[in-house]
Amino acid sequence: MKIILLKIYIFAKKRIMFKYLFFIFWIGFSLAQKEELQAVYDFQKQMNAEFADSLKSPLTDEDRAHFKALDFYPINEKFIVEATFVKAKKEKPFKMKTSTDRTPMYLKYGVLHFEIEGNKFALNVYQNIELSRKPGFKDYLFLPFSDLTCGKESYIGGRYIDMRIPTSDKVIINFNKAYNPYCAYNYKYSxxxxxxxxxxxxAIEAGVKKFHD
Structure with missing residues:
Protein backbone atom coordinates (compact mmCIF):
# COMPACT_ATOMS: atom_id res chain seq x y z
CA MET A 1 0.00 0.00 0.00
CA LYS A 2 2.85 2.36 0.89
CA ILE A 3 4.54 1.61 -2.45
CA ILE A 4 1.33 2.42 -4.36
CA LEU A 5 0.87 5.69 -2.47
CA LEU A 6 4.52 6.56 -3.12
CA LYS A 7 4.07 5.94 -6.85
CA ILE A 8 0.93 8.09 -6.90
CA TYR A 9 2.80 10.85 -5.07
CA ILE A 10 5.73 10.72 -7.51
CA PHE A 11 3.36 10.71 -10.52
CA ALA A 12 1.40 13.69 -9.16
CA LYS A 13 4.62 15.57 -8.43
CA LYS A 14 5.87 15.00 -11.98
CA ARG A 15 2.58 16.26 -13.42
CA ILE A 16 2.75 19.41 -11.31
CA MET A 17 6.37 19.98 -12.35
CA PHE A 18 5.49 19.44 -16.01
CA LYS A 19 2.61 21.92 -15.81
CA TYR A 20 4.86 24.43 -14.07
CA LEU A 21 7.58 24.12 -16.71
CA PHE A 22 5.00 24.35 -19.50
CA PHE A 23 3.55 27.48 -17.88
CA ILE A 24 7.01 29.08 -17.65
CA PHE A 25 7.69 28.20 -21.31
CA TRP A 26 4.30 29.59 -22.39
CA ILE A 27 4.87 32.84 -20.52
CA GLY A 28 8.34 33.19 -22.05
CA PHE A 29 7.09 32.49 -25.57
CA SER A 30 4.16 34.89 -25.15
CA LEU A 31 6.52 37.68 -24.09
CA ALA A 32 8.76 36.91 -27.06
CA GLN A 33 5.73 37.04 -29.36
CA LYS A 34 4.71 40.44 -27.99
CA GLU A 35 8.23 41.76 -28.48
CA GLU A 36 8.27 40.49 -32.06
CA LEU A 37 4.88 42.07 -32.78
CA GLN A 38 6.13 45.42 -31.49
CA ALA A 39 9.25 44.95 -33.62
CA VAL A 40 7.03 44.64 -36.70
CA TYR A 41 5.26 47.92 -35.96
CA ASP A 42 8.64 49.61 -35.49
CA PHE A 43 9.94 47.99 -38.67
CA GLN A 44 7.02 49.25 -40.77
CA LYS A 45 7.29 52.74 -39.33
CA GLN A 46 11.02 52.89 -40.01
CA MET A 47 10.62 51.54 -43.56
CA ASN A 48 8.00 54.15 -44.45
CA ALA A 49 10.13 56.94 -42.98
CA GLU A 50 13.20 55.88 -44.95
CA PHE A 51 11.30 55.56 -48.22
CA ALA A 52 9.90 59.06 -47.80
CA ASP A 53 13.36 60.51 -47.04
CA SER A 54 15.09 61.86 -50.15
CA LEU A 55 18.50 61.02 -48.67
CA LYS A 56 17.68 57.37 -47.86
CA SER A 57 14.91 56.34 -50.23
CA PRO A 58 15.63 53.81 -53.01
CA LEU A 59 12.64 55.17 -54.94
CA THR A 60 12.99 57.16 -58.13
CA ASP A 61 12.23 60.86 -57.73
CA GLU A 62 8.97 60.34 -59.60
CA ASP A 63 7.78 57.50 -57.34
CA ARG A 64 8.90 59.26 -54.16
CA ALA A 65 6.89 62.35 -55.12
CA HIS A 66 3.72 60.23 -54.92
CA PHE A 67 4.82 57.93 -52.07
CA LYS A 68 2.57 57.62 -49.03
CA ALA A 69 3.37 54.20 -47.54
CA LEU A 70 4.53 50.74 -48.50
CA ASP A 71 1.94 48.01 -48.91
CA PHE A 72 2.33 45.45 -46.11
CA TYR A 73 0.48 42.23 -45.51
CA PRO A 74 -1.60 42.33 -42.31
CA ILE A 75 0.65 41.33 -39.40
CA ASN A 76 0.27 37.59 -38.91
CA GLU A 77 1.57 35.76 -35.82
CA LYS A 78 1.57 32.49 -37.79
CA PHE A 79 4.62 33.76 -39.61
CA ILE A 80 6.60 34.43 -36.44
CA VAL A 81 8.25 31.03 -36.06
CA GLU A 82 10.88 29.49 -33.82
CA ALA A 83 13.61 27.83 -35.85
CA THR A 84 16.42 25.47 -34.97
CA PHE A 85 19.74 26.86 -36.12
CA VAL A 86 22.43 24.45 -37.33
CA LYS A 87 25.77 26.10 -38.05
CA ALA A 88 27.38 25.12 -41.34
CA LYS A 89 30.76 23.41 -41.27
CA LYS A 90 33.69 23.71 -43.65
CA GLU A 91 31.79 25.91 -46.09
CA LYS A 92 33.82 27.82 -48.67
CA PRO A 93 33.01 31.40 -49.73
CA PHE A 94 31.22 31.64 -53.06
CA LYS A 95 30.21 34.31 -55.55
CA MET A 96 26.52 35.09 -55.19
CA LYS A 97 24.68 36.05 -58.35
CA THR A 98 23.01 39.45 -58.44
CA SER A 99 20.70 41.38 -60.75
CA THR A 100 23.83 42.88 -62.38
CA ASP A 101 27.35 41.64 -63.16
CA ARG A 102 28.38 42.17 -59.55
CA THR A 103 29.26 38.93 -57.69
CA PRO A 104 29.90 39.62 -53.98
CA MET A 105 31.47 36.91 -51.85
CA TYR A 106 29.15 35.14 -49.41
CA LEU A 107 29.49 32.27 -46.99
CA LYS A 108 26.74 29.81 -46.14
CA TYR A 109 26.67 30.36 -42.37
CA GLY A 110 24.01 27.84 -41.36
CA VAL A 111 20.59 26.34 -41.86
CA LEU A 112 17.33 27.27 -40.14
CA HIS A 113 14.80 24.44 -39.66
CA PHE A 114 11.23 25.37 -38.79
CA GLU A 115 7.57 24.43 -39.18
CA ILE A 116 4.51 26.33 -40.38
CA GLU A 117 1.12 24.69 -39.89
CA GLY A 118 2.78 21.32 -39.32
CA ASN A 119 4.87 21.47 -42.51
CA LYS A 120 8.65 21.36 -42.22
CA PHE A 121 10.90 23.84 -44.01
CA ALA A 122 14.55 24.85 -44.11
CA LEU A 123 16.34 28.01 -45.21
CA ASN A 124 20.02 28.70 -45.64
CA VAL A 125 21.30 31.85 -43.99
CA TYR A 126 24.36 33.60 -45.39
CA GLN A 127 27.10 36.03 -44.39
CA ASN A 128 28.41 38.75 -46.69
CA ILE A 129 32.20 38.53 -46.35
CA GLU A 130 32.95 42.17 -47.16
CA LEU A 131 30.09 43.53 -45.08
CA SER A 132 31.10 41.45 -42.04
CA ARG A 133 34.40 43.36 -41.93
CA LYS A 134 32.68 46.71 -41.49
CA PRO A 135 31.97 48.15 -38.01
CA GLY A 136 28.57 47.09 -36.67
CA PHE A 137 28.09 44.27 -39.18
CA LYS A 138 30.37 41.58 -37.77
CA ASP A 139 27.39 39.47 -36.67
CA TYR A 140 25.07 40.40 -39.54
CA LEU A 141 23.40 37.55 -41.45
CA PHE A 142 21.44 37.60 -44.68
CA LEU A 143 18.27 35.50 -45.11
CA PRO A 144 16.89 35.65 -48.68
CA PHE A 145 13.83 33.62 -49.66
CA SER A 146 11.18 33.22 -52.31
CA ASP A 147 7.73 31.67 -51.90
CA LEU A 148 4.42 31.05 -53.63
CA THR A 149 3.39 34.71 -53.44
CA CYS A 150 6.31 35.82 -55.63
CA GLY A 151 5.20 37.37 -58.89
CA LYS A 152 1.65 37.64 -57.59
CA GLU A 153 1.26 39.65 -54.38
CA SER A 154 4.95 39.98 -53.56
CA TYR A 155 8.02 40.88 -55.60
CA ILE A 156 8.85 38.29 -58.24
CA GLY A 157 12.52 38.19 -57.24
CA GLY A 158 11.87 37.21 -53.62
CA ARG A 159 12.44 39.03 -50.37
CA TYR A 160 15.05 39.43 -47.63
CA ILE A 161 15.16 39.30 -43.82
CA ASP A 162 18.00 40.78 -41.76
CA MET A 163 19.30 38.61 -38.93
CA ARG A 164 22.13 38.44 -36.42
CA ILE A 165 24.34 35.47 -35.57
CA PRO A 166 22.32 33.38 -33.08
CA THR A 167 23.60 32.98 -29.53
CA SER A 168 21.87 29.59 -29.21
CA ASP A 169 20.40 26.89 -31.43
CA LYS A 170 16.96 28.51 -31.22
CA VAL A 171 16.13 31.64 -33.21
CA ILE A 172 12.98 33.53 -34.18
CA ILE A 173 12.23 34.11 -37.87
CA ASN A 174 9.77 36.96 -38.21
CA PHE A 175 8.51 36.90 -41.78
CA ASN A 176 6.47 40.03 -41.03
CA LYS A 177 9.79 41.88 -41.34
CA ALA A 178 10.50 40.56 -44.83
CA TYR A 179 11.36 43.36 -47.25
CA ASN A 180 11.98 43.78 -50.97
CA PRO A 181 15.45 44.23 -52.46
CA TYR A 182 16.10 47.78 -53.64
CA CYS A 183 16.06 46.68 -57.27
CA ALA A 184 12.31 46.09 -56.84
CA TYR A 185 12.00 49.87 -56.72
CA ASN A 186 14.80 51.14 -58.90
CA TYR A 187 16.85 49.40 -61.63
CA LYS A 188 20.00 51.29 -60.69
CA TYR A 189 20.57 48.93 -57.74
CA SER A 190 22.38 45.60 -57.77
CA ALA A 203 2.71 31.29 -49.49
CA ILE A 204 4.41 33.60 -46.97
CA GLU A 205 1.63 36.16 -46.63
CA ALA A 206 3.62 38.49 -44.40
CA GLY A 207 5.99 41.40 -44.79
CA VAL A 208 6.21 43.88 -47.65
CA LYS A 209 4.17 43.31 -50.81
CA LYS A 210 5.32 44.24 -54.32
CA PHE A 211 5.59 47.97 -55.05
CA HIS A 212 3.93 48.06 -58.46
CA ASP A 213 3.67 45.90 -61.58
Whole structure:
Protein backbone atom coordinates (compact mmCIF):
# COMPACT_ATOMS: atom_id res chain seq x y z
CA MET A 1 0.00 0.00 0.00
CA LYS A 2 2.85 2.36 0.89
CA ILE A 3 4.54 1.61 -2.45
CA ILE A 4 1.33 2.42 -4.36
CA LEU A 5 0.87 5.69 -2.47
CA LEU A 6 4.52 6.56 -3.12
CA LYS A 7 4.07 5.94 -6.85
CA ILE A 8 0.93 8.09 -6.90
CA TYR A 9 2.80 10.85 -5.07
CA ILE A 10 5.73 10.72 -7.51
CA PHE A 11 3.36 10.71 -10.52
CA ALA A 12 1.40 13.69 -9.16
CA LYS A 13 4.62 15.57 -8.43
CA LYS A 14 5.87 15.00 -11.98
CA ARG A 15 2.58 16.26 -13.42
CA ILE A 16 2.75 19.41 -11.31
CA MET A 17 6.37 19.98 -12.35
CA PHE A 18 5.49 19.44 -16.01
CA LYS A 19 2.61 21.92 -15.81
CA TYR A 20 4.86 24.43 -14.07
CA LEU A 21 7.58 24.12 -16.71
CA PHE A 22 5.00 24.35 -19.50
CA PHE A 23 3.55 27.48 -17.88
CA ILE A 24 7.01 29.08 -17.65
CA PHE A 25 7.69 28.20 -21.31
CA TRP A 26 4.30 29.59 -22.39
CA ILE A 27 4.87 32.84 -20.52
CA GLY A 28 8.34 33.19 -22.05
CA PHE A 29 7.09 32.49 -25.57
CA SER A 30 4.16 34.89 -25.15
CA LEU A 31 6.52 37.68 -24.09
CA ALA A 32 8.76 36.91 -27.06
CA GLN A 33 5.73 37.04 -29.36
CA LYS A 34 4.71 40.44 -27.99
CA GLU A 35 8.23 41.76 -28.48
CA GLU A 36 8.27 40.49 -32.06
CA LEU A 37 4.88 42.07 -32.78
CA GLN A 38 6.13 45.42 -31.49
CA ALA A 39 9.25 44.95 -33.62
CA VAL A 40 7.03 44.64 -36.70
CA TYR A 41 5.26 47.92 -35.96
CA ASP A 42 8.64 49.61 -35.49
CA PHE A 43 9.94 47.99 -38.67
CA GLN A 44 7.02 49.25 -40.77
CA LYS A 45 7.29 52.74 -39.33
CA GLN A 46 11.02 52.89 -40.01
CA MET A 47 10.62 51.54 -43.56
CA ASN A 48 8.00 54.15 -44.45
CA ALA A 49 10.13 56.94 -42.98
CA GLU A 50 13.20 55.88 -44.95
CA PHE A 51 11.30 55.56 -48.22
CA ALA A 52 9.90 59.06 -47.80
CA ASP A 53 13.36 60.51 -47.04
CA SER A 54 15.09 61.86 -50.15
CA LEU A 55 18.50 61.02 -48.67
CA LYS A 56 17.68 57.37 -47.86
CA SER A 57 14.91 56.34 -50.23
CA PRO A 58 15.63 53.81 -53.01
CA LEU A 59 12.64 55.17 -54.94
CA THR A 60 12.99 57.16 -58.13
CA ASP A 61 12.23 60.86 -57.73
CA GLU A 62 8.97 60.34 -59.60
CA ASP A 63 7.78 57.50 -57.34
CA ARG A 64 8.90 59.26 -54.16
CA ALA A 65 6.89 62.35 -55.12
CA HIS A 66 3.72 60.23 -54.92
CA PHE A 67 4.82 57.93 -52.07
CA LYS A 68 2.57 57.62 -49.03
CA ALA A 69 3.37 54.20 -47.54
CA LEU A 70 4.53 50.74 -48.50
CA ASP A 71 1.94 48.01 -48.91
CA PHE A 72 2.33 45.45 -46.11
CA TYR A 73 0.48 42.23 -45.51
CA PRO A 74 -1.60 42.33 -42.31
CA ILE A 75 0.65 41.33 -39.40
CA ASN A 76 0.27 37.59 -38.91
CA GLU A 77 1.57 35.76 -35.82
CA LYS A 78 1.57 32.49 -37.79
CA PHE A 79 4.62 33.76 -39.61
CA ILE A 80 6.60 34.43 -36.44
CA VAL A 81 8.25 31.03 -36.06
CA GLU A 82 10.88 29.49 -33.82
CA ALA A 83 13.61 27.83 -35.85
CA THR A 84 16.42 25.47 -34.97
CA PHE A 85 19.74 26.86 -36.12
CA VAL A 86 22.43 24.45 -37.33
CA LYS A 87 25.77 26.10 -38.05
CA ALA A 88 27.38 25.12 -41.34
CA LYS A 89 30.76 23.41 -41.27
CA LYS A 90 33.69 23.71 -43.65
CA GLU A 91 31.79 25.91 -46.09
CA LYS A 92 33.82 27.82 -48.67
CA PRO A 93 33.01 31.40 -49.73
CA PHE A 94 31.22 31.64 -53.06
CA LYS A 95 30.21 34.31 -55.55
CA MET A 96 26.52 35.09 -55.19
CA LYS A 97 24.68 36.05 -58.35
CA THR A 98 23.01 39.45 -58.44
CA SER A 99 20.70 41.38 -60.75
CA THR A 100 23.83 42.88 -62.38
CA ASP A 101 27.35 41.64 -63.16
CA ARG A 102 28.38 42.17 -59.55
CA THR A 103 29.26 38.93 -57.69
CA PRO A 104 29.90 39.62 -53.98
CA MET A 105 31.47 36.91 -51.85
CA TYR A 106 29.15 35.14 -49.41
CA LEU A 107 29.49 32.27 -46.99
CA LYS A 108 26.74 29.81 -46.14
CA TYR A 109 26.67 30.36 -42.37
CA GLY A 110 24.01 27.84 -41.36
CA VAL A 111 20.59 26.34 -41.86
CA LEU A 112 17.33 27.27 -40.14
CA HIS A 113 14.80 24.44 -39.66
CA PHE A 114 11.23 25.37 -38.79
CA GLU A 115 7.57 24.43 -39.18
CA ILE A 116 4.51 26.33 -40.38
CA GLU A 117 1.12 24.69 -39.89
CA GLY A 118 2.78 21.32 -39.32
CA ASN A 119 4.87 21.47 -42.51
CA LYS A 120 8.65 21.36 -42.22
CA PHE A 121 10.90 23.84 -44.01
CA ALA A 122 14.55 24.85 -44.11
CA LEU A 123 16.34 28.01 -45.21
CA ASN A 124 20.02 28.70 -45.64
CA VAL A 125 21.30 31.85 -43.99
CA TYR A 126 24.36 33.60 -45.39
CA GLN A 127 27.10 36.03 -44.39
CA ASN A 128 28.41 38.75 -46.69
CA ILE A 129 32.20 38.53 -46.35
CA GLU A 130 32.95 42.17 -47.16
CA LEU A 131 30.09 43.53 -45.08
CA SER A 132 31.10 41.45 -42.04
CA ARG A 133 34.40 43.36 -41.93
CA LYS A 134 32.68 46.71 -41.49
CA PRO A 135 31.97 48.15 -38.01
CA GLY A 136 28.57 47.09 -36.67
CA PHE A 137 28.09 44.27 -39.18
CA LYS A 138 30.37 41.58 -37.77
CA ASP A 139 27.39 39.47 -36.67
CA TYR A 140 25.07 40.40 -39.54
CA LEU A 141 23.40 37.55 -41.45
CA PHE A 142 21.44 37.60 -44.68
CA LEU A 143 18.27 35.50 -45.11
CA PRO A 144 16.89 35.65 -48.68
CA PHE A 145 13.83 33.62 -49.66
CA SER A 146 11.18 33.22 -52.31
CA ASP A 147 7.73 31.67 -51.90
CA LEU A 148 4.42 31.05 -53.63
CA THR A 149 3.39 34.71 -53.44
CA CYS A 150 6.31 35.82 -55.63
CA GLY A 151 5.20 37.37 -58.89
CA LYS A 152 1.65 37.64 -57.59
CA GLU A 153 1.26 39.65 -54.38
CA SER A 154 4.95 39.98 -53.56
CA TYR A 155 8.02 40.88 -55.60
CA ILE A 156 8.85 38.29 -58.24
CA GLY A 157 12.52 38.19 -57.24
CA GLY A 158 11.87 37.21 -53.62
CA ARG A 159 12.44 39.03 -50.37
CA TYR A 160 15.05 39.43 -47.63
CA ILE A 161 15.16 39.30 -43.82
CA ASP A 162 18.00 40.78 -41.76
CA MET A 163 19.30 38.61 -38.93
CA ARG A 164 22.13 38.44 -36.42
CA ILE A 165 24.34 35.47 -35.57
CA PRO A 166 22.32 33.38 -33.08
CA THR A 167 23.60 32.98 -29.53
CA SER A 168 21.87 29.59 -29.21
CA ASP A 169 20.40 26.89 -31.43
CA LYS A 170 16.96 28.51 -31.22
CA VAL A 171 16.13 31.64 -33.21
CA ILE A 172 12.98 33.53 -34.18
CA ILE A 173 12.23 34.11 -37.87
CA ASN A 174 9.77 36.96 -38.21
CA PHE A 175 8.51 36.90 -41.78
CA ASN A 176 6.47 40.03 -41.03
CA LYS A 177 9.79 41.88 -41.34
CA ALA A 178 10.50 40.56 -44.83
CA TYR A 179 11.36 43.36 -47.25
CA ASN A 180 11.98 43.78 -50.97
CA PRO A 181 15.45 44.23 -52.46
CA TYR A 182 16.10 47.78 -53.64
CA CYS A 183 16.06 46.68 -57.27
CA ALA A 184 12.31 46.09 -56.84
CA TYR A 185 12.00 49.87 -56.72
CA ASN A 186 14.80 51.14 -58.90
CA TYR A 187 16.85 49.40 -61.63
CA LYS A 188 20.00 51.29 -60.69
CA TYR A 189 20.57 48.93 -57.74
CA SER A 190 22.38 45.60 -57.77
CA UNK A 191 20.67 42.98 -55.60
CA UNK A 192 21.53 39.39 -54.65
CA UNK A 193 19.36 36.80 -56.37
CA UNK A 194 17.62 34.39 -53.99
CA UNK A 195 19.37 30.97 -54.22
CA UNK A 196 17.13 28.18 -55.54
CA UNK A 197 17.51 26.20 -52.30
CA UNK A 198 15.75 29.03 -50.45
CA UNK A 199 12.53 28.75 -52.44
CA UNK A 200 9.68 27.84 -50.06
CA UNK A 201 6.71 25.75 -51.20
CA UNK A 202 4.30 27.86 -49.17
CA ALA A 203 2.71 31.29 -49.49
CA ILE A 204 4.41 33.60 -46.97
CA GLU A 205 1.63 36.16 -46.63
CA ALA A 206 3.62 38.49 -44.40
CA GLY A 207 5.99 41.40 -44.79
CA VAL A 208 6.21 43.88 -47.65
CA LYS A 209 4.17 43.31 -50.81
CA LYS A 210 5.32 44.24 -54.32
CA PHE A 211 5.59 47.97 -55.05
CA HIS A 212 3.93 48.06 -58.46
CA ASP A 213 3.67 45.90 -61.58
Missing amino acids: CPIVPLENDLAI
